[in-house]
Structures are given as structure tokens and as C-alpha cells.
Amino acid sequence: MKKVTFKQQLLMELGVTLALYLFFQSLMSLGIINSYWRGIVITICINVVLTVSLNITSGFLGELALGHAGFMAAGAYISAVFSKSIALIPSVEFPLALLIGGLFAMFLGYLVSIPTLRLRGDYLAIITLAFGEIVRNVLLNIKLTGGAGGYSSIPKYTTFTWTFFIAAACVLLSKSLINSRQGRAIISIREDEIAAEASGINTNYYKKLAFIFSSFFAGVAGALYAHYMGFLQPAYFNLDKSIEILVMCVLGGMGNIMGSIISASILTILPEALRQIADYRMLVYAIVLIVMMLVKYAPQFEGLLNIFKPKKEEEA
Amino acid sequence: MSGVVMFFMQIINGLNIGSIYALIALGYTMVYGIAKLINFAHGDIIMVGAYLSLVLLNTGMHWSLATILSILGCALLGFTMEKVAYKPLRKASRISLLITAIGMSYLLQNSFQIIFSANPKPYPAFIHLPALKIGSITISSNYYTTFIVSVFLMIVLNLYIKKTKMGKAMRSVAEDEGAARLMGINVDQTISLTFIIGTGLAAVAGILYSNCYTIISPTMGSLPGIKAFIAAVLGGIGSIPGAVLGGFILGMVETLVKAYISSQLADTIVFLILIVMLVFKPAGILGKNVKEKV
Numbered sequence A: 001m002k003k004v005t006f007k008q009q010l011l012m013e014l015g016v017t018l019a020l021y022l023f024f025q026s027l028m029s030l031g032i033i034n035s036y037w038r039g040i041v042i043t044i045c046i047n048v049v050l051t052v053s054l055n056i057t058s059g060f061l062g063e064l065a066l067g068h069a070g071f072m073a074a075g076a077y078i079s080a081v082f083s084k085s086i087a088l089i090p091s092v093e094f095p096l097a098l099l100i101g102g103l104f105a106m107f108l109g110y111l112v113s114i115p116t117l118r119l120r121g122d123y124l125a126i127i128t129l130a131f132g133e134i135v136r137n138v139l140l141n142i143k144l145t146g147g148a149g150g151y152s153s154i155p156k157y158t159t160f161t162w163t164f165f166i167a168a169a170c171v172l173l174s175k176s177l178i179n180s181r182q183g184r185a186i187i188s189i190r191e192d193e194i195a196a197e198a199s200g201i202n203t204n205y206y207k208k209l210a211f212i213f214s215s216f217f218a219g220v221a222g223a224l225y226a227h228y229m230g231f232l233q234p235a236y237f238n239l240d241k242s243i244e245i246l247v248m249c250v251l252g253g254m255g256n257i258m259g260s261i262i263s264a265s266i267l268t269i270l271p272e273a274l275r276q277i278a279d280y281r282m283l284v285y286a287i288v289l290i291v292m293m294l295v296k297y298a299p300q301f302e303g304l305l306n307i308f309k310p311k312k313e314e315e316a
Numbered sequence B: 001m002s003g004v005v006m007f008f009m010q011i012i013n014g015l016n017i018g019s020i021y022a023l024i025a026l027g028y029t030m031v032y033g034i035a036k037l038i039n040f041a042h043g044d045i046i047m048v049g050a051y052l053s054l055v056l057l058n059t060g061m062h063w064s065l066a067t068i069l070s071i072l073g074c075a076l077l078g079f080t081m082e083k084v085a086y087k088p089l090r091k092a093s094r095i096s097l098l099i100t101a102i103g104m105s106y107l108l109q110n111s112f113q114i115i116f117s118a119n120p121k122p123y124p125a126f127i128h129l130p131a132l133k134i135g136s137i138t139i140s141s142n143y144y145t146t147f148i149v150s151v152f153l154m155i156v157l158n159l160y161i162k163k164t165k166m167g168k169a170m171r172s173v174a175e176d177e178g179a180a181r182l183m184g185i186n187v188d189q190t191i192s193l194t195f196i197i198g199t200g201l202a203a204v205a206g207i208l209y210s211n212c213y214t215i216i217s218p219t220m221g222s223l224p225g226i227k228a229f230i231a232a233v234l235g236g237i238g239s240i241p242g243a244v245l246g247g248f249i250l251g252m253v254e255t256l257v258k259a260y261i262s263s264q265l266a267d268t269i270v271f272l273i274l275i276v277m278l279v280f281k282p283a284g285i286l287g288k289n290v291k292e293k294v
Helices: A004-030 A034-062 A068-085 A091-115 A121-141 A160-179 A183-189 A191-200 A203-228 A239-252 A258-299 A297-308 B003-035 B043-056 B063-089 B094-115 B141-163 B165-173 B177-182 B187-211 B223-235 B239-258 B266-280
Strands: B131-135 B138-140
Touching: A004 B266, A034 A068, A034 A160, A034 A183, A034 A203, A034 A239, A034 A258, A068 A091, A068 A121, A068 A203, A068 B094, A091 A121, A091 A203, A091 B266, A121 A239, A121 B223, A121 B266, A160 A183, A160 A258, A183 A191, A183 A203, A191 A203, A191 A258, A203 A239, A239 A258, A239 B141, A258 B063, B003 B043, B003 B138, B003 B141, B003 B165, B003 B177, B003 B187, B003 B223, B003 B239, B043 B063, B043 B094, B043 B187, B043 B223, B063 B094, B063 B187, B138 B141, B141 B165, B141 B177, B141 B239, B165 B177, B165 B223, B223 B239, B223 B266, B239 B266
Parallel strands: none
Antiparallel strands: B131 B138
16 A cells, blocks of 8 residues: 555545535435434434544543543533523524533533543543533533423524534544644553653643543534534433443444444444334344444454454554 | 431431442442453342342242342343353453443343333332331331341351352452462352352342332332442442442432432532542542552
């Protein structure tokens, strides 16, 4: 394979993004993708943002984070409050709302990252889990946003174009972060924190960076979700939601952005495709999850997967 | 009711829920210590235990037999779960194991939802002993039975792990699996036994829990499951006395916060305490501070 320069790579990626956008957009304007499937495509894009951003902390930094839904909720609510209380033209208001959602989540991400500097592994997982539950609990008790009853009539600004380009931006930024010096520093912490520190990497700084980056996009995804649904409920952002994102992330491959995109798409479509067997939907989902993990990682099944994969996949 | 009586009642409430958390946390901590796996399906074993005993009780079976059979059923489930879903992944990354455990949890919840419907079911409580009266404080039989049974089981378990050969094997596998294998310990068997004991304890917790609340549903296990997990971490995950202590502390704090500060913000405050606690004592209360080696 010829070596591609960074510029060529970037141009190619931008080209692919644009082509994908035009493809979906034309299918939608031709009516081949109806409004039901348009909704699914938008959900896929939101999930891609969530999964890719979680992949930065879980996949690249190597810390198990169980509170991604908390950042999403924070971004969703703050942006919803903003766009309901302020009357600007939508094309100004919506990006501002997204930005505010992202920045607020980022601020929380910074707060969460402080205890994480002292903790690793499962203790960190607990902190993030606790954080997610705290956000949900606080939201349940805030009168302004309707508490458990939910927060309704949020202007529905989210369109396919917005979501798609934000997802694309998230993917491209994540990729360039990972390929940069900072990204390599983050990966080195995952590989061996002590060795990284010994090589002069400021591990605290890079851990914070990864958390902030990841929570920013989770907040933006939340803001997109809020303005897509027009209605928010704290119950939606529970531990199951965080786990759902984590599952997408793990299934796509920790530390593999392309994998995140693919698995976010598959796992968004799968429950929809199983709608006909409504009662058994989650059961099938659970079985698929277990079987996929077994087939993917258990040594006993290694031969099985090689039928589909003649060439050895390059490690990300 | 005077303030002092009220306070003691809350303490008793806290001990009650705390002992249930402690029982569940024991299973978490044992499995974690040995298999390095956060068994997310552990909370759902409580639910399975409750439903099994409900079904058996509804057939008119005596409560003692029903309880024993549901404990055995859950232990069998734990054994199968480990063999089918976790054992093949023992060499894989820990996170893939975690996802499998999550899948297992969904599987249990949803299959029980299909079998028994999502609606909560009344549970025929069978602990009908006379209430205990100390001065003006009345302790219902559920409360002291739960407490006594849990403390008894914890002591037995602790003795088992400290004194018996299998207990020694468990401790050695937890400390260093490879070295234990070299010393001739049957690691697979030890891990299976750990799962059996852990899930058996969860079944007991489930039955005690249902006796207190008398309503069961397919998702009843998830919240106590999470709380117990937190209790295990609080006490220092992998440590058995730690799990017990963590369970009691969590139950107590939760009840007192609910009673005296705010019932709606109880969970928030409990989680905040947890975070602060972990920041200052990162390995949990009784957890050993393991020096990282290069």
C-alpha cells in the first residue's frame, strides 16, 4: 500500500463524508427513505457521536466509563432550557444550544476527571456510574424541567443535515486527535501508565483531555437528541443507556473508530428490525450480545469467524 | 413517637436493608476477587431467587423446602452461567467479559418478563414470627430474621474461606491464578464453586428481600444489584469483610439520609458520599492498597 499523506487522507475522508451525505439526502428527497427511516438514520448519527466519543475514554484511554448517559443528559437538558427560554432565529439559536450543551457537559467532564486522576479500573467505573446516577437523580428533582414527568415542547430543530455533519465532525476530530501527538500520549496511558509517566508524559493532563473531549461530544449528542425528540425524561438517561453506548463501543472494537460507527449503526437498526417480535425483542438482543462476544473473543470460536474473514484484520 | 425512638427505628431499617446489600455484595466481591469480573447479572439472581420461591410456594410447598430448592436453583443457574458465558472468555479482555455479563443480565430480566409478564406480582411472605418489643421500639419479624440470617451466613462464609481447604483454594486463586494452578489447585472447580456460593447467597437475599417488600417484578434486582456493587467497592472490592461493612454502611447512610435529609435526594447524597470517599481512600475501606509494579 502506498503511503498517503495526511492531506490526501483528510481530503479523501471529506470526500467520502460528502458523498455519503449526498447519497442519503437524495434518497430522502426522492422519498425512498421515508420519515420513519429518516428518524432511524438520525438516531444512528446521534449514537455514532456518543459511541465515538465514549471510545476516546474507554477505547483509547482505556478507562471503563459507565456514566456517558449522564453527560448526554446534562447536555440535553441545558440546551433545551436554553432554546426554550431564548427566542432567536433557529439557525443561530440551534448551534448555540448545541455548543452550550457541549460546553456544560464538558465542564462536568472536567469535574469527573478530577477524582479519576487518583483512581483506576473498577473504582473509576464506579465513579462514572455514580456520576450518571447523580445527574439523573438531580434532574428528577428539578422543578424547572418538570422532574420525572419530563420536559416537553422543546423546539424540534434537529435535522438530518445537522446531525450528519456533527457526527462527521466528531469522527474526523476524534481521528485527528488520536493520530496526533496528544492522541498517542492518551494511547500510551492505556498501554502502560507507569511507562508513560516515566517517559515524561503528563498523564493527568492527558486523562483530563480525553475526558473533556469525550464529554463535550456526549453533551452535543444530548442536545441533538433533545431537539430531535422535543421531549426529555430523566428516566431515559439511566444506567441502561450508558451501557447501551458502551456495548456499541465494545462491539465495534475498543479503540477502533470505524468499528464504533459500524456497530452503532447495527445496534440501532437491530432493535428496530426486531420490532415485529416486540415481546422477544430485548431477549433476542441479549442473546445476540452474548453470542457476539463469545464468537468474537472466545478462543473456542476463533475458527468460526475466520470463514467470514479470510484476511487477518489489521490491529487498530 | 419521640425523636430517639424514631432514630432507633431508622437504625433498624438501615440494618435491615444493609444486611440485604451485604449479602448481595458478598457474591459480587467473591466473584470479583476470583474471576476479576463485575458480574452485572448478579443483581438479577435476586430476582430469579424470588420468582423461583414464589412459584414453588404457589404449588403449596412448605416454605423451608421451597427456599432450599430456590437456592439450589439459583446456584445451578450461577454454575451454568459461568460455564456457558464466562469461562470461554476467561482469557479475553475484561471488558468483553463485562459486556457478556450485561448481556446475561438482560437475558435473565427479559426471559422472566416474558414468562411472568412485566407486572409486579404479590409475594406470599412466609416469615410470621412474633414481633420483637424493646421498650417502645417494635421490630417486625422480617427485620430481625433478615439480620440474623445474613449475619449468620456471613460468619459461616468467613469461616469457610478462612478454615477449609476449598476456602484456602479460593483465596489462593484470587491472589494469583497462575501460581495456584502450579500448586495443583483445580482453578476451574474453584471458580465454579465461587459462583455457586455467590449466587446461592444472592438467592437468600432475594427471598429475604421479597419477604420484606412482598412485591416482586422482573426488574427488582437491578437497583439493589447496583447498590450492592457500590457497597462492595466501598468496602474494598475483593475483600469479604469489606463487602459486609460496605453493605451495612450503605444501607445505614441511605436510610438516615432518606429519613432526615431528603427522600428524593437520598441516592444523590449516597453517590456523592461514595465519590468523596473513594477520592480519599481509593481502594475502599478495607481494600488493600496494591502497589503498582512495573
